[in-house]
Amino acid sequence: MTAAGGLVSAMKKAAQLGMGEIWPVPSPIDDIIGIETARGTLSVVPATEERLFRVRVHIPGIIWDTPGFTWEIGSTDDLGLLVEAVVAWREGMPFDELAARFMFLELDEFARAVERGEPTALQWADLLSAEFHRRQWDLLRRLHTDEVLRHMFPTISHGAVRLRVDLFDGASRQVLVYEPEAERYEVIHTGAPGADWVEVPTGDLITYLRAALNEE
Structure with a gap:
């Protein structure tokens, strides 16, 4: 060599x-x-x-x-x-x-x-069963129950759950969701101009994430 x-x-x-x-x-x-x-x-x-x-x-x-x-x-x-x-x-x-x-x-x-063509479902299953990610289980379950969000590819990044629309495209729409304490959520729309963490009420979380990930 x-x-x-x-x-x-x-x-x-x-x-x-x-x-x-x-x-x-x-x-x-x-x-x-x-x-x-x-x-x-x-x-x-x-x-x-x-x-x-x-x-x-x-x-x-x-x-x-x-x-x-x-x-x-x-x-x-x-x-x-x-x-x-x-x-x-x-x-x-x-x-x-x-x-x-x-x-x-x-x-x-x-x-x-x-x-x-089935990596997303397997990734959800792995994260939801991994003891290492126990702290994120409640948030993961909340996101996975939604029929739209469960089709987004999830990863864990510095304690936050990242949802990406296209697994194979790093530039595709994605969000980070962080739960600093129970039932309190902060979200950042990564890649968006001037993106910053936004606190999102529990009742609005799913709607907020759906809108962020489906923007054209």
Whole structure:
């Protein structure tokens, strides 16, 4: 990798050996590269003390953008195999075939839900059952009972629940909902000009969020 001039150059050279094509995107973080795909952005992170390449998927499609949703899908010390897997992922190979062909990949339930087009329902279920997020359970349940809001993709960000209209688009409409104490809510419409936290009465919360997320 050093002889090739770094990880990006090494991956490009390996790809040119008949494995396919990759287009790494620039990263402000040293030694990390990303490859944009229709199923999120793959990031390749080399280990610091051994020859090992960790592969992660990030949604939305910019690795260092926040907020986001990132999960690790495996690691390998074989650069050629790594590039083959990246190319296959980018070209849309079904997850079952990816798992069978590239044994180092760990395609968990969320990754498979992405392929089935069902990640939002799984994410709600995971958050509502995770002890780590017990403090947000009441708020999550309140939001999930609404027939519109349950179709928004939820994440937890610094103790607040983030709802995003489009899982795969980091610029899509989204809000943060924070419950500093029981039955008291603060909301910020992220991305809106001059956005700031607004206290919203309990009885108006669902209506307020629906309006914020459905603005054109």
